[in-house]
Amino acid sequence: MRFSAVFILATLCAVLGLSVAYLKVSRLSVPLDPTAEATVWDVEARIAFEGRGQPAKVALTLPDTPPGFALLDEDFVSRSYGLAIRGSENGIPRQAVWTVRRAAGAQALYYHIKVYPKREEATQDPGPAPTFPEVPEYAEPLRSAIEAVLKKAREESADIVTFTSLLVANINESDDENVKLIRKSATEDGWARMLTEVLAGARIPSRIVYGLPLEQDFVDTPLTAWLEVHDGERWHGFNPQTGQDGYPTNFLIWSYDDPKITVTKGVRNIEVGFSGNKTPMPQLSVAKRVESKLDTGLLALSLNDLPVRTQNVYRVLLMVPLGAFVIVLMRGVVGVPTFGTFMPVLVALAFRETKLAAGIALFLIVVSAGLAIRVALTRLRLLLMPRLASVLVIVIGLMLGVSLLSAKLGIEQGLSIALFPMVILTMTIERMSIVWEERGPGTAIKEFAGSLFVAICGYYAMTEPHLVYLMSTFPELLLVVLSLCLCFGAYTGYRLSEILRFRDLAKR
Amino acid sequence: MFFDTWLKLRNAGILGLNARNREYIMRHNPRRRYPLVDDKLTTKRLAIEAGIAVPQLYAVFQTEHDLTKLAERLAPYSEFVIKPAHGSGGSGVLVIDGRRKDLVVKPDGRGLTLDEVEFHVSNILSGIYSLGGVPDDAMVEYRVRVDPIFDPVSYQGVPDIRLLVYRGVPTMAMVRLPTRQSDGKANLHQGAVGVGIEIATGRTTHGVWQNRSVADHPDFGVSLSNLEIPNWPRLLELGARCYELTGLGYLGVDIVIDRTHGPLLLELNARPGLAIQIANGRGLRGRLEAIDRLDAIPDTPLERVQLACELFRVH
Structure with a gap:
């Protein structure tokens, strides 16, 4: 019962989103392809x-x-x-x-x-x-000529369209004496006018x-x-x-x-x-x-109604659900372990600004340096909040250091490290150091690699130009993303990682 | 190949995390009852009220101020366990085996000063071991002495028995044995061995270590099968009673067997893991569905234990 409720809702959302988008494409000629x-x-x-x-x-x-x-x-x-x-x-x-x-x-x-x-x-x-027009007062002998021609056409046709078609063709081509008479009545540029006169004779x-x-x-x-x-x-x-x-x-x-x-x-x-x-x-x-x-x-x-500044903010925000959806897939269907739930989306957002290679390098530098310092802090036996605050201060210091250094060296990408979400970095370092101590470096590195992998996938989803175009031109596609999230919320199949985990059981 | 494995797992009735969460935990575990099991102090209090045996509670530390009395309050005891009330997966548990001069001694023989103990408790209070880092309480309790049956198969530490209780019926069981790798902790994630137990007989079958099937203990090489868990029917009943205690339909019950006190309830888990399937070499789904097919589930724990023994008798 819950199953069907989810799917009805998901279908409704998808249908609504897609039909609004379809209307925009068909009625307003909004292109699906930006080029x-x-x-x-x-x-x-x-x-x-x-x-x-x-x-x-x-x-x-x-x-x-x-x-x-x-x-x-x-x-x-x-x-x-x-x-x-x-x-x-x-x-x-x-x-x-x-x-x-x-x-x-x-x-x-x-x-x-x-x-x-x-x-x-x-x-x-x-x-x-x-x-209906009145029958014009034609002069003789035009009058009888027109009547004869109309009569002929009426006999041979079924409705107004075929009648007109026949009549006009007849007036243009026939060698009939009556038709010749009618043709003669028309001036050179008044041909169409003459036709309307004749049609008025049939009250059309x-x-x-x-x-x-x-x-x-x-x-x-x-x-x-x-x-x-x-x-x-x-x-x-x-x-x-x-x-x-x-x-x-x-x-x-x-x-x-x-x-x-x-x-x-x-x-x-x-x-x-x-x-x-x-x-x-x-x-x-x-x-x-x-x-x-x-x-x-x-x-x-349409996003175009908003001020340009706000438009640009939404162009980014509208991509975040796609990043979140990547996480849904990676965690729920693939089973990649990550630190925190939305940490990879935020890191991916930062990658958007720094570009991928520079972003990964900066991320690794800050996290590994932060982790080393965090391990040193463990020896000082600091209480939780002051320790977190200290790590935060150190993270910001590291970011500033990297920025200054890269400014000196003229590496522009280094400056963009300022866009990293520092609180997220701090929490990542803290989580990682705890996992490191409790479950060993293997687990910590595995989870870190998982987070980084998901962040990279999220980055690709969120920066794919065609997707960016589609989301900002058709914001109603949010409903489709919502519908997909609802569907995966009801997914009870295995995660791919579980197939690996339980593979011994399959052998029996 | 992958899809083939997928189908085989499905046919074997292996429960995946997604299905466990959506079809069992969300359906049978009302959120408002979680605090009863998340806080070990609450669980302990409830259990004592219901007459369920638990390790005796020696002391509770709730504020930094309490720490000034730490030495005084620990003075009567030479063996004890310090653990966070909201900890999970055995993290933050400190086991003390005895005293040597001014030091307290861990099972591996390392001595700690009382200052170091105080720092550990202070860490617990600050929430380092609790989910979400919220401030926590530290509890000091009786150090369980392992029943001799487990001596040949556990490396230091205390093995505990995980019972999966579905709608009050014990459904599957395993015992978790500490290894060198798990540092004496009975936690599968940290490297402990899980060994399946037949519900009807209380006899062990085979083991799982690091998600793989094993027949022998990784440290001692002794066979893990055919150990007979002492006091098994009492243990099952204890597990079944936890259903009334918490109202959680899909419940993990962790029990230790003390040399003198017999089965003691250690803690409860509202989201028990799935490794129990690997330890038992069988999927949970068949058993869960067998219970769901019943017209009625008996009201008393004893009847439910009998029901479980009939339903899950392995031929």
Whole structure:
């Protein structure tokens, strides 16, 4: 019964920790590998025009939470222009408005964004369902042509999606007289507009979206028009040239319905061209920007909200449970004897600062020197507390001595001995000298070697860069460590050392 | 190979430390009862109240101030043992065998001045031998005289008998014999020999030394098997009664056999070690589970001893 309670708790902790981490990976694109790079698109709109030597005003429609993309960054190159950003309101999309008292000659303004194509399926905001359009008053003979074409498509299709698909393909390709008539009614750049008119004849809500397919780098390209049809639940995209449903890959939607994305006053010959190119960017910084744009509750768990100093403290603290877990394994499963329970973790923490080789050398120097002095103190028959205090004083003296000596010799590692936990060193020396006297040098050295071995293992666990990254980026993994500790708390199997100890019994 | 040994040990019912801690000690030994066995003075008082024989207590030193009366209080005795009330594993035990002029003499013949004895007691008081270094009491008690049966197999010191009592039923037993290496101490960690004893008969089987099986005493070369422990049924009953005394379900009982006073309770242990399995050449688990399978465990120590003799009769 106790068994199952432990495992239920352990499972709960593990599931909780892992699912929060999974959400962070999948929703916020936080990478599991710190070196992972994401592809980010730099897209630039260039607005070129000529001033007429009078006050000028240029308004540009800006993309606003384009579906399937995270907008990481935007900036404006405005020169001497005043800039105002208007949020979307009353059906008017978000706009940048540049104004200047006097503009003359060729002018150029730039609008620059960084977008990150999200891995998941484009989740568009369904918004309120559009109302069904009224059947337009077509002029004859267009009216009968459209009716005939609609009738044909209706007969051959099953639902709105296939209907639209067929209809658009038909209008594009058929040699039918009716279709020719319809085609003729469309102006060159009003092709998509004509399609929406025809669709309105079947009372199907449709709209045109203007955007950029982000596939290959491009320079000075206009926006691509795409047809969208609402099937009562959500919008579906259609290629206005083929009727194929779907969107181009990575279709960055810039504006809806209106082909004119600029509104101007006092300028002429306005031209808008778009350029874009792929740039690699560390996935982690992408994730951080995605975080700051979104406002999810998950991010309350991010270390980045803390002051940098505190962050660094936690980066170390979050590794301590891993060190403790190494001890759990070493003592409970392997059966390595150690002095004290957590002494190896603290020594491993000190190794973190001193680096391993220097740390082990310093540790050995201080403990063996301290031990020698401690043995000398035994002869003086000091009482326990004063003796411990004396050993502590001597340990600190030794540390200072080593630091001074290495400063003289120019060995930088020697200075870091100051980071050793001196009380732990003192207790280690005391424990070791007692074990030495009671059970002989063999046992004392064995336990000392065991402690050092566990400390080294702990050091490797606590400094492994990938683990450090994982723990500081996903602090919720603490729950997983907790779960593992709970599991091993219920481990009743043999320790590996016991197999050695009892091996004679196995022979019988 | 390792895994093979693992399986063999499991099949033999060898109890490991993890299983002992979690399945027996944590389940049957309530923490609040630990002080009863951790403090030997308390154990002794309880035992005396319950009429269990213990080595006579001569004196207790609790403060440094008490030490001024040390010589005076030790004066009536020429043989005695000084030990810390919270010591473990025989550490801090000082055995005095006699007096020579102003000196007291250890069993190996070395003389100590009273000042040296005083320093030892002072060390005990400061907590050097107690777990966690907390201040301790020093007790002086009757020096047990070894029953002659053990003379051929013990190097100085006093052999003691470890009885594992599970839920009041004596479950496994061994005798620990001092060796030269253990410096006369009956402590397996320090090099004493452990010899298994059959519960039903009180006869020794074979030994364990330094975690390895041995047939003969490492110092004297005499066979360790087929020694008959005197007063065995009384000793078993004494062990079984310690269950009522402490309420600990998984209990190590250490008993010495005095030449004149017979079995005396020396100390109790709430976390008895597992070497007893090696000494007996068999795992504990089978026996513990046999006791757990019983519908009821008798209330009186005597009945439990009978039960143990029936359950653990070796054919």
